[in-house]
Amino acid sequence: MNVILPETVSAKKKKLLIKELLQGKEYATQLKLLLKNPVCSDGSPSVKELVTNVLRSFSETISVMNSTEDCSLDVNDSGSLVEADDLKSEDTSESKKRLSPTTKDRRGSYKRRKTDETRTIVSKTIGDTHSWRKYGQKEILNSNFPRSYFRCTRKHDQGCKATKQVQLIEENPEMYQITYIGFHTCKSTLHTPQMVSFSEDTNWDSILVNSNPHSKEVLTNYDQQDSHVISSERSIVKQEYPNNDDSTTPRSDVTDNLLDPNLWSDFKDFELSKDIVYSCTESQNLEIDFGVFSSDFSNDLIYFDESHLL
DNA sequence: ACTATTTGACCACT
DNA sequence: AGTGGTCAAATAGT
Numbered sequence: 001m002n003v004i005l006p007e008t009v010s011a012k013k014k015k016l017l018i019k020e021l022l023q024g025k026e027y028a029t030q031l032k033l034l035l036k037n038p039v040c041s042d043g044s045p046s047v048k049e050l051v052t053n054v055l056r057s058f059s060e061t062i063s064v065m066n067s068t069e070d071c072s073l074d075v076n077d078s079g080s081l082v083e084a085d086d087l088k089s090e091d092t093s094e095s096k097k098r099l100s101p102t103t104k105d106r107r108g109s110y111k112r113r114k115t116d117e118t119r120t121i122v123s124k125t126i127g128d129t130h131s132w133r134k135y136g137q138k139e140i141l142n143s144n145f146p147r148s149y150f151r152c153t154r155k156h157d158q159g160c161k162a163t164k165q166v167q168l169i170e171e172n173p174e175m176y177q178i179t180y181i182g183f184h185t186c187k188s189t190l191h192t193p194q195m196v197s198f199s200e201d202t203n204w205d206s207i208l209v210n211s212n213p214h215s216k217e218v219l220t221n222y223d224q225q226d227s228h229v230i231s232s233e234r235s236i237v238k239q240e241y242p243n244n245d246d247s248t249t250p251r252s253d254v255t256d257n258l259l260d261p262n263l264w265s266d267f268k269d270f271e272l273s274k275d276i277v278y279s280c281t282e283s284q285n286l287e288i289d290f291g292v293f294s295s296d297f298s299n300d301l302i303y304f305d306e307s308h309l310l
Numbered sequence: 311a312c313t314a315t316t317t318g319a320c321c322a323c324t
Numbered sequence: 325a326g327t328g329g330t331c332a333a334a335t336a337g338t
Contacts, residue, residue, distance in 0.1 A: 134329055136316065149315065153327080165315090 119180045126166045126176045130184060143170055154186030161185060 031050040132150040140147045145168035152160040162184040169175045 131327095133327080135318095136314095137330080138314065141313065147314085151316085163316090 117182060121178050121180070122169065122175050123178060124175060126178055130162070132164065140167065143167065145170070145173070152184060152186055154184075158186040 027050050031047065034047055034050065131153040133153045133155075134148055134150050136149040137146045138149070147165055147167040150164045150166065152162040154160040161182040163181045165179045165181070167177050169177050
């Protein structure tokens with residue numbers, strides 16, 4: 001495990017993060033012992049309780065790390081943190097709308113953000129609780145489906161840098177691969193981002209987490225009716241759907257399916273939802289590598305390489 | 311040179 | 325009027 005905390009993370013937060021990680025490690029250790037010696041009826045916590053605690057610790061940790069965003073911080077091109085307000089001041093919408101005759105047309109003058117945080121999900125729908133504006137569509141080489149580019153509608157008034165790219169998956173045109181780039185710094189969200197929470201009623205048999213330092217992909221499956229198969233090389237998902245009559249009409253344009261309030265009412269950037277495959281890459285604020293953490297609940301196997309912790 | 315990504319202008323819809 | 329899609333053009337990256 002390789003956690004690099006930036007200078008801008010306060011000592012208090014660092015303390016909190018370390019506390020949570022240590023707690024999670026403790027729970028994982030207990031779990032390991034319990035799995036080694038399953039006949040323990042001495043009042044020690046159950047596997048379910050321990051797994052809940054481990055996941056809660058991770059969720060809490062990531063929530064705290066994400067909360068650095070709340071300080072209106074963002075990352076500029078050189079990788080250093082800047083105030084979101086500064087971004088706002090340099091990008092006022094109305095002043096740019098009409099170019100003066102002397103102003104050069106700045107179309108295409110952009111900086112490609114190679115190191116921004118990206119999260120890739122696979123979903124049947126492309127809508128979410130954020131408001132997006134489509135700004136481009138392009139035929140992509142070696143793909144039958146065009147890629148659509150969306151930006152946050154708050155980009156100009158709040159300097160929100162979040163963008164997403166949507167593309168139908170070649171191997172499964174029923175599913176969209178959605179790549180979120182950058183975090184929302186706008187205040188258009190309905191509630192504060194929250195990590196996935198696991199209740200006592202969580203169906204553990206239906207959850208599979210498989211992550212390694214190379215693929216960094218997390219597959220979640222809350223719906224037992226669905227069957228996901230994922231390749232760690234690419235985000236390919238093969239899925240059997242619940243009876244769905246419109247499955248015979250492939251969608252060629254992602255705008256057909258922008259908003260589905262019922263399906264997406266609970267979806268936020270960092271919330272796991274039904275039918276979603278998450279693939280997280282590098283973080284702009286924190287460089288996190290959870291090392292080797294794999295679990296197979298069906299076989300009662302769990303492996304967490306804690307040597308990476310130190 | 312080529313592809314991917316973004317911009318700004320324009321337009322349709324509500 | 326506000327919102328959001330389309331599209332040609334500009335530019336970054338390889």
